[in-house]
Amino acid sequence: MKIAIYPGTFDPITNGHLDIIARSSELFDEVIVALARNSQKSPLFTEPERLMLIERSLAECYPERTNIRADAFHGLLVEYAVAKGATAVVRGLRAMSDFEYEFQMALMNRKLAPALTTVFLMPHEEYTYLNSTIIRELARYGKDVTGFVPRAVSEALREKFEIKYH
Ligand code: COA
Numbered sequence: 001m002k003i004a005i006y007p008g009t010f011d012p013i014t015n016g017h018l019d020i021i022a023r024s025s026e027l028f029d030e031v032i033v034a035l036a037r038n039s040q041k042s043p044l045f046t047e048p049e050r051l052m053l054i055e056r057s058l059a060e061c062y063p064e065r066t067n068i069r070a071d072a073f074h075g076l077l078v079e080y081a082v083a084k085g086a087t088a089v090v091r092g093l094r095a096m097s098d099f100e101y102e103f104q105m106a107l108m109n110r111k112l113a114p115a116l117t118t119v120f121l122m123p124h125e126e127y128t129y130l131n132s133t134i135i136r137e138l139a140r141y142g143k144d145v146t147g148f149v150p151r152a153v154s155e156a157l158r159e160k161f162e163i164k165y166h
Helices: 015-027 047-061 077-083 094-110 132-140 153-159
Strands: 002-010 030-035 069-074 089-094 117-121
Touching: 002 015, 002 077, 002 132, 015 030, 015 089, 015 117, 030 047, 030 077, 047 069, 077 089, 077 094, 089 094, 132 153
Parallel strands: 002 030, 002 089, 030 069, 089 117
Antiparallel strands: none
16 A cells, blocks of 8 residues: 655645646555645645645545545654655655755655655646745735636635625
8 A cells, every 4th residue: 555645735725736636646545635834834724724625625626536635734744654654755846946945855854764755746737837825816816716726725715815706
């Protein structure tokens, strides 16, 4: 049983993340989309909200894929991954700008847990410019983000910013 962890802040989850999740679910027996803490970030959505949005997005986009589940953890990623019996950590690489940070994290995680391998996957080209900050920013100024995120997320953003479109 090959288990992979796909960690992130997911503030909020986007179609780019979902693309990586779908690719991972074809490579591994089980994929755990794991909400993690990045000490550098102050998320817009609370942890329970982000977890609920991941669960709703998975149900909306991949109802037939039973090998994907969502979870949240505090503490070190490698400790969580080992506790779950995972052999891989999946990360998305969108552009060269992602590389240095990702390389540093992967090497540190390998130092901490040599048996855990970081696997980098490229999302579809149409998602290379996407990130959660851009989505939050568009929604804050009343732009419709349908097409970049699942419906559950666009509705949650609209509610968060109390935007009336018409
Ligand atoms: N499509 C669209 N956007 C994507 C994407 C994709 N496929 N992959 C990444 N992104 C975006 C995210 O939306 C996020 O955007 P934002 O910064 O505008 O919010 C950005 O790229 C960073 O991605 P994310 O996966 O959220 O990275 P992160 O820096 O928040 O996550 C953790 C890093 C949580 C995995 C890392 O901090 C961690 O492991 N924390 C646990 C503690 C730990 O072990 N620390 C030691 C690490 S060595």
